[in-house]
Amino acid sequence: MSSKKKTLLKVIILGDSGVGKTSLMQQFVNGKFSNQYKATIGADFLTKELTIDDKSVTMQLWDTAGQERFQSLGVAFYRGADCCVLVYDVTNQKSFENISLWKDEFLIQANVKNPENFPFVIIGNKVDVDENKKVINNKKAQQFANNLGNLPLFQTSAKEAVNIDQAFDVIARNALQQEENDEFNDEFNDAINIQLDGENNNCAC
Amino acid sequence: MTTRHRRQPSINSQTFAVPETEVSDVEEMSTDSYQDSIDEDHETREFDPVEYLNDSLENALTSMEMNRSMVIQAQTSGALKGKELELIQLQQEAEERLLQFQKRFKDGLKTLRQVVKDLKWTQQHVSGIRKHLETNHPIEYSQSRDKILSRNINIDEITKKNDDDDDNDDAKIYI
Numbered sequence: 001m002s003s004k005k006k007t008l009l010k011v012i013i014l015g016d017s018g019v020g021k022t023s024l025m026q027q028f029v030n031g032k033f034s035n036q037y038k039a040t041i042g043a044d045f046l047t048k049e050l051t052i053d054d055k056s057v058t059m060q061l062w063d064t065a066g067q068e069r070f071q072s073l074g075v076a077f078y079r080g081a082d083c084c085v086l087v088y089d090v091t092n093q094k095s096f097e098n099i100s101l102w103k104d105e106f107l108i109q110a111n112v113k114n115p116e117n118f119p120f121v122i123i124g125n126k127v128d129v130d131e132n133k134k135v136i137n138n139k140k141a142q143q144f145a146n147n148l149g150n151l152p153l154f155q156t157s158a159k160e161a162v163n164i165d166q167a168f169d170v171i172a173r174n175a176l177q178q179e180e181n182d183e184f185n186d187e188f189n190d191a192i193n194i195q196l197d198g199e200n201n202n203c204a205c
Numbered sequence: 206m207t208t209r210h211r212r213q214p215s216i217n218s219q220t221f222a223v224p225e226t227e228v229s230d231v232e233e234m235s236t237d238s239y240q241d242s243i244d245e246d247h248e249t250r251e252f253d254p255v256e257y258l259n260d261s262l263e264n265a266l267t268s269m270e271m272n273r274s275m276v277i278q279a280q281t282s283g284a285l286k287g288k289e290l291e292l293i294q295l296q297q298e299a300e301e302r303l304l305q306f307q308k309r310f311k312d313g314l315k316t317l318r319q320v321v322k323d324l325k326w327t328q329q330h331v332s333g334i335r336k337h338l339e340t341n342h343p344i345e346y347s348q349s350r351d352k353i354l355s356r357n358i359n360i361d362e363i364t365k366k367n368d369d370d371d372d373n374d375d376a377k378i379y380i
Contacts, residue, residue, distance in 0.1 A: 042283030044276055060272070065283050069290045072279035077272075 007057045009175040010080055012110075014102040015087030016095035017066030020125040023158035024087065025061050028168050033159050040065045042072045050172055059172055078110035082182075083119045083175035088136070090124045090155070096136045100148065117181075119174035121152045123167055128157035 013021045029046045045062045088095040145153040154167035338346045
């Protein structure tokens with residue numbers, strides 16, 4: 001029965017408003033880019049079939065709202081995530097500083113069993129802009145990623161499709177690794193007690 | 206069909222397992238095409254109801270429909286939150302403007318009382334002066350009175366002029 005099943009990799013994309021989360025996802029899944037900004041309300045997801053080392057997997061990418069006013073009150077969709085992508089805008093200092101906040105927020109909300117080993121990937125988006133507009137250089141970002149636990153870092157451009165496939169390949173591999181770890185380590189420790197206290201076992205009829 | 210976080214059952218599912226011989230009987234009744242699709246492992250494998258229920262439950266919980274419903278929930282929640290914040294902001298703006306209007310109304314009342322007071326004072330003084338002039342300078346007073354009463358006044362012109370002035374005043378107030 002299990003041999004017929006396909007592995008589902010759940011990936012959550014987080015980051016400040018306007019950093020390009022939706023654009024990254026659209027570029028990777030549909031190969032499209034739009035210059036028009038449209039705030040994501042709540043959350044949405046797209047799926048893409050991938051083959052990683054001859055293994056067929058379905059990647060489910062969850063795009064989330066960056067603007068606080070449109071963020072969902074409950075974040076049930078964080079649960080069961082296999083990888084989390086933290087996105088910042090290379091022209092926006094604040095979005096870079098908020099990366100660690102997004103990481104902490106995710107770990108709290110997703111109730112991750114092993115937070116130290118959970119796979120995160122950092123993406124610095126909009127590298128296609130002029131050099132003088134960039135406020136986060138590669139060295140600074142790399143140092144930050146190392147401080148957060150040697151997290152993989154990619155400099156991408158959703159607009160010009162730079163480094164997108166490479167980034168998502170690493171994301172998929174990390175997610176697959178996490179999925180396999182979960183599968184082996186998960187144990188059902190607490191059995192449900194169906195015997196209520198003081199319950200009368202005799203039939204009343 | 207997808208697989209996610211498979212858990213080991215806490216009870217021994219072998220207790221409910223159908224004996225191997227019964228499985229063979231079932232398989233013998235199956236059609237040839239179905240048998241072809243079953244691999245060697247499955248032929249000898251016992252039917253495990255707990256695993257079956259587990260898998261069914263997992264599949265039900267991780268289906269696309271479930272995820273779609275979560276998306277709808279998140280989007281509805283986000284839209285509600287957005288609207289709620291917008292309403293709170295509008296309410297705050299309305300409260301601020303109400304306070305401004307209350308203050309302006311209070312100032313207006315104060316001004317109105319002052320104007321009434323000033324008018325009374327002016328009326329008293331005008332009456333006093335008129336009486337004084339009527340008594341002490343009756344000839345001049347009469348001459349002036351006749352001059353005013355016989356004055357040729359174009360009512361329409363005065364009314365129009367006053368209206369124009371009022372309009373300008375209104376415009377000033379509303380600007």
